[in-house]
Amino acid sequence: MTAWPAMRVSPMARMIFPASVVVWAVAVNQHAEATKKASNVRVKLARGCLWIMTLPLCGCTGACCWSPMRELPIIESEACLQAVLFFLFGFSPAFSPHHNTEQTLRPFFFLLLCCGLAGLASAAEADDSDYRNALKLLSEGSYEEAKKAIEAVIASQPEHAGALLDLAILQCGMGLVDEAKASFEQIEVRFDPPLAIRDLIRKIRAGECRREESRAGSRLQIRLGRGYDSNANQGARDPYFMLAVDGGVIPLMLAPEFRPRSDSFTQFGLEAAYTRPGSGTLLHTYFNARKNDRISDYDQATGVIGVEEPWRIGNWESRWGGNLGATWLGGALYQKQVNAYVQVLPPWPGLPAGWRISALGDWSRLWHPTLYRFDANLLRAQALLTFQGRDTQFLGGLGVARDDGESGRAGGDRRGWTANLIVRQRLGERLLGEFSWSRQSWRGEAAYLPGLFDERREQRATLWRVGASYAVTPRQSVLLEYRFLDNQENISLFAYRSRQIMLNWQYDFDL
Numbered sequence: 001m002t003a004w005p006a007m008r009v010s011p012m013a014r015m016i017f018p019a020s021v022v023v024w025a026v027a028v029n030q031h032a033e034a035t036k037k038a039s040n041v042r043v044k045l046a047r048g049c050l051w052i053m054t055l056p057l058c059g060c061t062g063a064c065c066w067s068p069m070r071e072l073p074i075i076e077s078e079a080c081l082q083a084v085l086f087f088l089f090g091f092s093p094a095f096s097p098h099h100n101t102e103q104t105l106r107p108f109f110f111l112l113l114c115c116g117l118a119g120l121a122s123a124a125e126a127d128d129s130d131y132r133n134a135l136k137l138l139s140e141g142s143y144e145e146a147k148k149a150i151e152a153v154i155a156s157q158p159e160h161a162g163a164l165l166d167l168a169i170l171q172c173g174m175g176l177v178d179e180a181k182a183s184f185e186q187i188e189v190r191f192d193p194p195l196a197i198r199d200l201i202r203k204i205r206a207g208e209c210r211r212e213e214s215r216a217g218s219r220l221q222i223r224l225g226r227g228y229d230s231n232a233n234q235g236a237r238d239p240y241f242m243l244a245v246d247g248g249v250i251p252l253m254l255a256p257e258f259r260p261r262s263d264s265f266t267q268f269g270l271e272a273a274y275t276r277p278g279s280g281t282l283l284h285t286y287f288n289a290r291k292n293d294r295i296s297d298y299d300q301a302t303g304v305i306g307v308e309e310p311w312r313i314g315n316w317e318s319r320w321g322g323n324l325g326a327t328w329l330g331g332a333l334y335q336k337q338v339n340a341y342v343q344v345l346p347p348w349p350g351l352p353a354g355w356r357i358s359a360l361g362d363w364s365r366l367w368h369p370t371l372y373r374f375d376a377n378l379l380r381a382q383a384l385l386t387f388q389g390r391d392t393q394f395l396g397g398l399g400v401a402r403d404d405g406e407s408g409r410a411g412g413d414r415r416g417w418t419a420n421l422i423v424r425q426r427l428g429e430r431l432l433g434e435f436s437w438s439r440q441s442w443r444g445e446a447a448y449l450p451g452l453f454d455e456r457r458e459q460r461a462t463l464w465r466v467g468a469s470y471a472v473t474p475r476q477s478v479l480l481e482y483r484f485l486d487n488q489e490n491i492s493l494f495a496y497r498s499r500q501i502m503l504n505w506q507y508d509f510d511l
Helices: 011-037 040-058 078-090 101-121 129-139 143-156 161-173 177-190 195-208
Strands: 217-229 240-245 248-253 263-275 282-292 300-313 316-329 332-345 355-367 376-388 392-405 414-426 431-449 453-471 476-489 496-510
Touching: 129 143, 129 161, 143 161, 161 177, 177 195, 263 496, 392 431
Parallel strands: none
Antiparallel strands: 217 263, 217 496, 240 248, 263 282, 282 300, 300 316, 316 332, 332 355, 355 376, 376 392, 392 414, 414 431, 431 453, 453 476, 476 496
């Protein structure tokens, strides 16, 4: 069995390292005595013992600290050198008589960790350009290319344990669960991974390798749940409004059916996707239906079908796609739409790993069969900043929008801006939290209804959302979600607020 990973260890280092542990204990003891008696001699002795203790970690002759030769290294790594220098000089005041013993020990445990991580990194050759290129592709989100590059590294360096671990985690993130399990088993059989790696493998096998993140093959997701809406009919927040008639203003009160009405509801959702292997072409469909317990006139259903195609030219990436959708309200067709979009992801060499900047543009055509002169064309351009980490995902966007209605539409065309923020954070082995915020602002170009509402309509809709998902099994999850929608308008008839809370059960299939 191969060690994890293979590191060059000198015979002298093997002898001195156990002794250094004893010296370390002496150093701690000297520090404890120095704390009581404030003896400068013992303080210096403690510092000296610490210095001797660190030598076997990076070079038994001390060469790693001040000589470029490094003839007897346990771990040949600049990271180890930097860690030793940082802790020796940065934490030398730690052995003062007034310093707490518990605080003193923490830096040295961290030092051992730094040197251990440096050892893992040193398993690869110093000039491992292929491996570095694979990691770069991974940080840029080019998962298919990164997977091929890592596989090439493993083919040329079969003992590269780090590359094999990267491949297993990448396969897991791409939804290739069976391949990921095989890679992890290979790590356990061929190598002797440390406890931290074994714990990582255990967590992934317990459900952290989620099939819903699949980027290849087919998947189906079903949701069923219950919820409550404080304003199921989007009733106006203010029951009174002013109507301009013949140069005067008449105060009026809304009928009860146009005021906020709360209701509970049952919700069903279905989402299916197929990713074509090799090309990455995505075909997807989505359907969601909500049935209120009492207010059936506001039952809702939405269906969407779409396609997305990735392409790459040099270091530039892009995704383009289109969708067809329809919405039903109270059992009748309310809206039809067609949408097309393109997203461009240029290379940004200066960005930290995991961060991406992109530009998104989309066009939508809307038809409203039951509304008079409400059809419109929507145009939007948005800049996006995203981050993809192991436990954290972030998306932030800011853009401008244009809504061109058909001739004679109330208020004419509209101009506005959009902003959104989404953060997903893993909170535990099976718990995932999510927070999102979005703002849509519109301003009409003409009076909304001259003679009745002479002002131009101004709308500011803000949506707050907080949710959590708990994986009961690798395929089943329970989702709790809270939403608050605040639609502010200068025409009080259209201003409303809504609070929703939902509890859903979700099941994922691999087809």
